[in-house]
Amino acid sequence: MNRVSGLFNITYPIVQGGMIWCSGWELAAAVSNNGGLGLIGSGSMTSDLLVEHIEKCRQACDKPFGVNIPLIFSNAEDFIRIVIDKKVPVVFTSAGSPAKYTSMLKESGIKVAHVIASPKFVSKCEDAGVDAIVAEGFEAGGHNGFEESTTLTLVPLVKEQCTVPLIAAGGIANGRTMLAAMALGADGVQIGTRFVASEESSAHINFKKRIVELEDGDTELSFKKLIPVRLVKNDFYKKVKALEDKGAGRSELLELLGKGRAKLGMFDGDMSDGELEIGQASALLKDIKPVARIMKDLVVEYNNAKNELKNI
Amino acid sequence: MNRVSGLFNITYPIVQGGMIWCSGWELAAAVSNNGGLGLIGSGSMTSDLLVEHIEKCRQACDKPFGVNIPLIFSNAEDFIRIVIDKKVPVVFTSAGSPAKYTSMLKESGIKVAHVIASPKFVSKCEDAGVDAIVAEGFEAGGHNGFEESTTLTLVPLVKEQCTVPLIAAGGIANGRTMLAAMALGADGVQIGTRFVASEESSAHINFKKRIVELEDGDTELSFKKLIPVRLVKNDFYKKVKALEDKGAGRSELLELLGKGRAKLGMFDGDMSDGELEIGQASALLKDIKPVARIMKDLVVEYNNAKNELKNI
Numbered sequence: 001m002n003r004v005s006g007l008f009n010i011t012y013p014i015v016q017g018g019m020i021w022c023s024g025w026e027l028a029a030a031v032s033n034n035g036g037l038g039l040i041g042s043g044s045m046t047s048d049l050l051v052e053h054i055e056k057c058r059q060a061c062d063k064p065f066g067v068n069i070p071l072i073f074s075n076a077e078d079f080i081r082i083v084i085d086k087k088v089p090v091v092f093t094s095a096g097s098p099a100k101y102t103s104m105l106k107e108s109g110i111k112v113a114h115v116i117a118s119p120k121f122v123s124k125c126e127d128a129g130v131d132a133i134v135a136e137g138f139e140a141g142g143h144n145g146f147e148e149s150t151t152l153t154l155v156p157l158v159k160e161q162c163t164v165p166l167i168a169a170g171g172i173a174n175g176r177t178m179l180a181a182m183a184l185g186a187d188g189v190q191i192g193t194r195f196v197a198s199e200e201s202s203a204h205i206n207f208k209k210r211i212v213e214l215e216d217g218d219t220e221l222s223f224k225k226l227i228p229v230r231l232v233k234n235d236f237y238k239k240v241k242a243l244e245d246k247g248a249g250r251s252e253l254l255e256l257l258g259k260g261r262a263k264l265g266m267f268d269g270d271m272s273d274g275e276l277e278i279g280q281a282s283a284l285l286k287d288i289k290p291v292a293r294i295m296k297d298l299v300v301e302y303n304n305a306k307n308e309l310k311n312i
Numbered sequence: 313m314n315r316v317s318g319l320f321n322i323t324y325p326i327v328q329g330g331m332i333w334c335s336g337w338e339l340a341a342a343v344s345n346n347g348g349l350g351l352i353g354s355g356s357m358t359s360d361l362l363v364e365h366i367e368k369c370r371q372a373c374d375k376p377f378g379v380n381i382p383l384i385f386s387n388a389e390d391f392i393r394i395v396i397d398k399k400v401p402v403v404f405t406s407a408g409s410p411a412k413y414t415s416m417l418k419e420s421g422i423k424v425a426h427v428i429a430s431p432k433f434v435s436k437c438e439d440a441g442v443d444a445i446v447a448e449g450f451e452a453g454g455h456n457g458f459e460e461s462t463t464l465t466l467v468p469l470v471k472e473q474c475t476v477p478l479i480a481a482g483g484i485a486n487g488r489t490m491l492a493a494m495a496l497g498a499d500g501v502q503i504g505t506r507f508v509a510s511e512e513s514s515a516h517i518n519f520k521k522r523i524v525e526l527e528d529g530d531t532e533l534s535f536k537k538l539i540p541v542r543l544v545k546n547d548f549y550k551k552v553k554a555l556e557d558k559g560a561g562r563s564e565l566l567e568l569l570g571k572g573r574a575k576l577g578m579f580d581g582d583m584s585d586g587e588l589e590i591g592q593a594s595a596l597l598k599d600i601k602p603v604a605r606i607m608k609d610l611v612v613e614y615n616n617a618k619n620e621l622k623n624i
Contacts, residue, residue: 120527137464139462147528148533149592150464152463152464153489153528153593170464171462176496179495180493182495183488183621184489215432216431217430217458217461246559247557281464283465284468305495310314
């Protein structure tokens with residue numbers, strides 16, 4: 001048991017990132033049932049749907065699980081009430097200030113972690129009373145920091161200032177990358193991309209197949225004039241890139257983005273015109289696997305790679 | 313002894329990156345004298361100056377050292393002749409094809425490593441007969457790959473294909489980041505930024521002082537329409553960024569860049585109008601140190617961090 005597995009009462013210090021359109025109750029329950037911490041990604045849900053996913057997750061697993069709530073969305077406050085009402089054991093908040101809801105959640109007995117992409121937010125997190133901090137690097141899929149700090153530089157910087165357990169995220173998809181994160185001083189890892197390409201994720205099968213075909217250089221951090229987001233370089237990305245290269249402003253970019261792009265790609269399976277959010281670590285993946293296999297491989301690879309390391 | 317220290321006949325698998333304006337004979341000799349492999353950075357030198365630095369390095373140290381030759385420069389062929397003529401034990405080539413000079417160097421008994429930023433160049437390197445490959449991630453200072461692959465994702469991808477010893481570069485500046493690189497499967501590391509901020513580097517003192525003050529987010533990969541290069545966000549960078557944001561083309565960017573920008577900043581110490589190339593790992597540095605101290609700290613931190621790792 002370490003600081004992260006002890007905090008969440010789980011077997012392995014492995015958290016499955018809560019992601020829009022990809023991480024419903026089936027994925028979260030599978031990860032928790034296999035010794036990690038599964039998170040339901042509420043960012044693409046309505047209140048009713050979130051309630052349904054929490055209830056189904058609880059039926060499907062008798063281990064701790066959690067919900068990720070991106071605070072940037074207008075329904076964040078409703079979701080906070082729901083997780084308190086439903087006595088969800090763990091909440092990960094992201095994309096906003098930890099000051100607003102952390103004490104309310106903790107008073108209800110919920111463990112709280114907050115996601116940051118820069119060491120300058122560590123003290124805000126600790127002042128708010130979070131139980132853990134997730135430091136997420138440039139490699140990560142989806143929304144990302146403006147500083148472009150990679151996991152390799154971000155994690156040691158956060159570690160210097162951080163007293164609560166530290167969870168590394170971004171670029172972690174196998175045992176070796178997990179070991180690297182722990183070498184940097186992390187107490188655990190949050191993994192997204194690897195779990196999107198699992199049998200249990202709610203991503204469209206077209207998206208899962210595309211992910212395991214991606215090679216080095218097939219994703220790029222885009223929309224830096226709005227909120228940076230790492231995208232697969234498909235036709236939609238190419239339109240974004242062309243606009244950005246000619247110096248387009250926010251309004252032009254927002255018009256191209258339109259509504260429902262992420263659902264169109266990740267959930268409905270349109271690989272050309274959809275917005276496909278995924279991490280750089282996709283290049284490391286070869287096949288879609290069941291969660292049980294992913295968890296087992298992570299642990300075996302981690303321990304093997306650790307035992308190969310020698311003093312210098 | 314491991315694959316990298318054995319290959320170069322050095323004590324620790326630590327290579328000091330050859331960098332323009334910063335790594336002359338004093339730095340290279342200091343690193344080699346302290347058990348690593350020091351590299352003279354020829355990229356900012358004339359032929360006469362390179363000969364002088366090789367001779368002085370040899371006088372100052374009785375251990376193996378090397379020269380880095382960026383193949384993109386017009387005088388690369390002259391430099392190849394010089395290192396052969398002067399019997400330099402090791403050459404690192406970068407920014408070009410390894411096919412052109414590797415066999416010529418090897419026939420002269422020189423060990424050759426080539427720097428790449430994408431796994432798609434591994435087979436070219438091995439076909440050319442290199443003795444080692446350097447995989448350099450997005451975190452690195454100076455010129456960088458178009459793919460923006462970070463060290464965390466790049467090193468395992470290169471490792472999958474690579475049969476020769478693998479050296480990781482980009483974002484490595486202390487024992488923990490070195491350990492992370494070795495956890496990813498690297499056999500050794502190449503370190504640049506940390507050695508620029510050493511007493512023995514030939515960087516201007518203004519630049520060294522600026523480097524150790526840099527915080528997270530204070531560098532950015534720029535000039536992506538020319539050759540990507542990681543820069544400190546000073547006044548010059550701001551002019552570059554403003555042009556890029558409004559969609560400027562290559563000719564406009566080249567005009568702003570002008571001639572001698574890198575020397576002006578890194579060697580002459582103009583912190584406003586100079587081009588300041590440095591890695592993200594600068595945020596991890598607190599003080600300018602002598603090379604002997606840097607090497608000692610790297611080894612102690614590495615072994616301590618390694619011994620703290622536990623199985624999961």
